[in-house]
Structures are given as structure tokens and as C-alpha cells.
Amino acid sequence: MTRKISLSGVKPTGTLHLGNYLGMIRPALELAREYTSLYFIADYHALTTVHNGDDMRRMSYEITAAFLALGMDPGETIFFRQSDVPELFELTWILECFTPKGLMNRAHAYKSAMDANLAEERDPDAGINMGLYTYPVLMSADILLYGSHAVPVGQDQRQHVEIARDIAQAFNNNYGEVFVLPEAVIQKEVATIPGIDGRKMSKSYDNLLPIFAPAGKLRKRVMRVVTDSRPPEEPKNPDECNVFNIFKHFGAPEEIQAMRELYQRGGFGYGEVKQRLYETLERTFGQAREKYEALMNDLPVLEEILLDGSRRARKMGAPIMEKARKAIGVRYQR
Ligand code: ADP
Numbered sequence: 240m241t242r243k244i245s246l247s248g249v250k251p252t253g254t255l256h257l258g259n260y261l262g263m264i265r266p267a268l269e270l271a272r273e274y275t276s277l278y279f280i281a282d283y284h285a286l287t288t289v290h291n292g293d294d295m296r297r298m299s300y301e302i303t304a305a306f307l308a309l310g311m312d313p314g315e316t317i318f319f320r321q322s323d324v325p326e327l328f329e330l331t332w333i334l335e336c337f338t339p340k341g342l343m344n345r346a347h348a349y350k351s352a353m354d355a356n357l358a359e360e361r362d363p364d365a366g367i368n369m370g371l372y373t374y375p376v377l378m379s380a381d382i383l384l385y386g387s388h389a390v391p392v393g394q395d396q397r398q399h400v401e402i403a404r405d406i407a408q409a410f411n412n413n414y415g416e417v418f419v420l421p422e423a424v425i426q427k428e429v430a431t432i433p434g435i436d437g438r439k440m441s442k443s444y445d446n447l448l449p450i451f452a453p454a455g456k457l458r459k460r461v462m463r464v465v466t467d468s469r470p471p472e473e474p475k476n477p478d479e480c481n482v483f484n485i486f487k488h489f490g491a492p493e494e495i496q497a498m499r500e501l502y503q504r505g506g507f508g509y510g511e512v513k514q515r516l517y518e519t520l521e522r523t524f525g526q527a528r529e530k531y532e533a534l535m536n537d538l539p540v541l542e543e544i545l546l547d548g549s550r551r552a553r554k555m556g557a558p559i560m561e562k563a564r565k566a567i568g569v570r571y572q573r
């Protein structure tokens with residue numbers, strides 16, 4: 240039996256954080272053990288907002304180094320840059336012709352940019368480029384080109400995967416089974432990780448805990464996690480505390496239980512549990528950080544992995560592209 244395919248992408252748009260790690264990177268690396276896995280740097284998605292070539296290049300290498308440092312085996316996983324697969328753009332156009340415009344009007348990234356304009360009494364489309372508007376079609380092409388079954392992502396990407404499925408269905412209804420219908424894989428417990436201010440951890444807010452910050456900086460950020468002002472002796476509900484809600488994803492089961500009981504008993508200061516969170520993160524990521532730094536000093540190695548990945552990705556996509564071209568009645572390779 241051939242193995243199922245898992246695929247996901249990350250935009251090179253800023254510092255990788257624990258939300259990215261728990262919501263996407265860790266589940267993706269877990270799936271890679273059972274699935275044929277393709278993971279990539281979504282640089283053309285990032286182009287909707289990143290308009291500086293040096294930033295794009297550096298952040299693309301950072302993501303590659305991060306996946307490797309966190310345990311990805313590049314011999315198994317096909318890891319590549321989205322922009323190194325030209326067939327993607329051919330497929331994007333084909334899919335656009337099967338995408339109802341109304342579906343794009345409802346896509347959340349476009350909608351929230353438009354709502355923000357309306358709230359500020361600006362033109363609804365002010366500052367919105369067509370890349371942002373058609374973003375979900377490019378993402379659908381990413382997913383459909385390789386016959387992906389499973390797409391590990393955080394909750395905020397669910398709608399995009401559903402759009403890919405809708406477009407695939409519209410195409411298949413017309414031509415027969417060309418595309419595999421993908422499914423988002425979203426682990427409930429890590430669907431939306433809170434940031435240090437309690438809102439969703441995101442590059443867009445200044446609330447993230449970086450995966451690879453130097454120990455001193457990480458500790459400072461952890462100490463800034465927002466907590467309530469109840470006195471130390473009072474019992475507390477751990478599930479309402481940001482410190483616990485991050486800690487519970489990293490501590491060993493008995494440590495999590497002990498921390499839960501500590502909250503329920505009371506008699507501790509937040510500084511103490513923050514220190515424990517910091518130590519746990521340091522234990523989890525300390526070694527990976529060293530590896531990450533070494534990799535960032537060896538860019539040719541990263542480049543080689545990316546080139547090898549794109550060769551393998553193109554090979555996987557070729558038969559599906561051929562099927563799609565044949566279905567729509569344009570030139571195809573025999
Ligand atoms: P950001 O929101 O910081 O800009 P991205 O949109 O680049 O992050 O997300 C990259 C991946 O990480 C996506 O699969 C996304 O769903 C996941 N992700 C981002 N933030 C979180 C979070 N706070 N909790 C869970 N998953 C997240």
C-alpha cells in the first residue's frame with residue numbers, strides 16, 4: 240500500500256514561536272513518521288507582506304534551520320521552497336478558473352483586512368493587493384499539486400484547507416477524480432496557543448515566546464507572561480493561567496500534575512511557576528538552539544537540502560499536473 244501524504248507550509252514572515260511549534264511544526268514532524276511528508280517555506284505567500292529580498296532570504300533559511308534543528312530528517316521529509324516549484328503557478332491559474340469569486344470574498348485574511356479598512360472609514364480595498372485576495376488559491380495549489388491527504392496546521396488555517404477541498408471538488412465534479420480531497424489535521428489541545436498577553440500567540444502581536452531566543456532573552460519574555468494579581472496564598476484555577484496553559488504542553492505528565500496541584504493548593508508566587516516554565520523550555524529547546532545556530536552558519540548546506548527537496552517535490556507533482564492538463568484539454572506530456 241502506498242503511504243498517505245502529509246503537507247504543510249510556513250511563511251517566512253518573522254520569528255518562529257511556540258504557537259508555530261505546537262500548532263504546526265511538532266504535529267507535522269509527528270506525521271512525518273507515518274506519512275510521506277512534504278513541508279515547505281511559503282515564500283510566495285509571504286510576498287503578500289514581505290517586500291524586502293534580504294529579509295525573505297534570511298527568514299527562509301531560518302525556517303529551514305528550525306525544522307532541521309527540531310528533528311526533521313531531510314532524507315525522509317521533502318523540504319523545499321515553494322518558489323522552486325514552477326508548476327505551482329500553472330496549477331494556481333487552472334484552479335482560479337474553478338474558484339467562485341464569492342469564496343474569496345469570504346476568506347478570512349481578506350475579510351479582516353477589509354473590515355479593518357471599514358472600521359477606519361477607509362476605502363474597503365485600501366492597501367489590499369491581489370496576492371492577499373487570491374492567497375487561498377495559491378494555497379490550494381500547494382495542497383492539491385502533490386495529492387496531499389493530511390494538512391497539519393493551527394486552527395487559523397482550517398478555512399484555507401476547506402477552500403482547497405471545495406476547489407478540488409469543483410474541479411473533480413467536472414472532470415472526474417483528478418485531485419485528492421485534503422483534510423486539515425488540527426490537534427484540539429494545541430489549536431490556538433496563547434501568547435504572553437493571553438491573546439493568540441502571533442507574529443502580528445508583540446506577545447510571542449520565540450523558539451530559538453538566547454536563554455537570557457527567553458527568560459525575560461517568560462517573566463512578562465501576564466498573570467492575575469491574586470495573592471500567593473490563594474488557591475488558583477490553573478486552566479485560567481497563561482503560565483500553566485503554556486507549561487502544560489512541555490512538562491512531563493507528572494510535572495504537569497504537580498503544577499496543577501500547586502495551583503489548586505495555592506501558596507506560591509507567579510515568579511516561581513514562571514521560572515519553572517522557563518527551565519522547562521530551556522530543557523526542551525536548549526540543544527535545538529545550538530544546532531539551529533550552527534546551521535545558520537552553514538547556509539550552503541541548507542541550500543543543498545532545499546534544492547534536493549524541490550527536485551523531489553517536482554517529481555511528486557508531475558503526474559498530477561499531467562492529469563490536470565489532460566483533463567482540461569491543454570498540451571500534456573506523454
Ligand atoms: P502567525 O500567526 O504568528 O503569523 P503563521 O500564520 O505564520 O503564524 O502560522 C504558521 C503555522 O503556525 C500555521 O499552521 C498556524 O496555524 C500555526 N500557528 C500560528 N500561531 C499559532 C497559535 N497561537 N497556536 C497554534 N497554532 C498556531
Ligand code: TRP
Pocket residue numbers: 246247248249250281284377378381382390392396399
Ligand atoms: N497559509 C499558511 C499560513 O499562513 C501557510 C501555507 C501556505 C500553508 N501554503 C500552505 C499551510 C499549504 C498548509 C498547506 O500559515
